[in-house]
Amino acid sequence: MTVAVVTDSAASLPSDLAADHRITVIPLVLTVDGTAYDDGELPLADVLSHPAGGVTTSGPSPGRVAATLEQVLEGDDQALVLTISRAMSSTFDAARLGAQGFGPRARVLDTATAAGAQGLVALHAAACAATGAALGDVEAAARQAIGRVQLVATVASLERLVRSGRVPGVAGWAGGKLGVNPLFQFSAGRVKPLRPAFSRAAALERILVAWRRSRPPGGGAGARLHAAALHAGAAEEADGLLAAVRAEAAPTTAFVGEFSPVMVTHTGAGLVGLAWWWEPPAAAVA
Numbered sequence: 001m002t003v004a005v006v007t008d009s010a011a012s013l014p015s016d017l018a019a020d021h022r023i024t025v026i027p028l029v030l031t032v033d034g035t036a037y038d039d040g041e042l043p044l045a046d047v048l049s050h051p052a053g054g055v056t057t058s059g060p061s062p063g064r065v066a067a068t069l070e071q072v073l074e075g076d077d078q079a080l081v082l083t084i085s086r087a088m089s090s091t092f093d094a095a096r097l098g099a100q101g102f103g104p105r106a107r108v109l110d111t112a113t114a115a116g117a118q119g120l121v122a123l124h125a126a127a128c129a130a131t132g133a134a135l136g137d138v139e140a141a142a143r144q145a146i147g148r149v150q151l152v153a154t155v156a157s158l159e160r161l162v163r164s165g166r167v168p169g170v171a172g173w174a175g176g177k178l179g180v181n182p183l184f185q186f187s188a189g190r191v192k193p194l195r196p197a198f199s200r201a202a203a204l205e206r207i208l209v210a211w212r213r214s215r216p217p218g219g220g221a222g223a224r225l226h227a228a229a230l231h232a233g234a235a236e237e238a239d240g241l242l243a244a245v246r247a248e249a250a251p252t253t254a255f256v257g258e259f260s261p262v263m264v265t266h267t268g269a270g271l272v273g274l275a276w277w278w279e280p281p282a283a284a285v286a
Contacts, residue, residue, distance in 0.1 A: 003080060005080055030042065058090060062098035083108065085112050085189050113189070152206075194210075200237075227254050230271070
């Protein structure tokens, strides 16, 4: 018996990384001028070139989730489905409906986060599953990561976040000032504003400061660092963030993840962020 780990495309996992860890990714849905596409099926430039009113997004249908589970569940296999925060998407509800027909063989868990942070949760669950652990233990591993993972990012503009309506109060984050770089933190299912920076470089440095301050007491000796830099059309800056982390620590997990078109529809191009969590030595997956 094995435990399959399933997540959605909001997790920003590079396809080769997901494949290497046997993580199945269900695409979110992008609807452009009335035609539905799987997330990633259309080039990002084409999506962003459409007027805002002509592009909508949604989670996968319960039927799509059920069909995916049918594919990954063989014999007495079990599955853990990890979704983007239910505060941001309908994916959790769709996944729960889609998994109902599989009874106790399939469990659905809200990661309470998104993007690289969600990807880190999925990778930790997959690492546990790879040891032959039972479904309950794989879920416990995912919950451990969910309880510790952090995500801090900056966006080039608040325009699309405001328009999406998915982040209450976002319009007031920058205090009405022009020329600032908004920063936000996403953890425990909540998005909260951080003090904005007055330059892009300062915003990126502030992200690194947040990471440095999170280091466990004693400098994190023995703790494993899991980190992911994420971006929406800003690969060079994301690479720089991860390089800065690697210059000061040796992550057990490290990857750069690009936002999918569905995610960029809500954030706009130019987002850069860092997701991470520290795994205590006693809880490390062998």
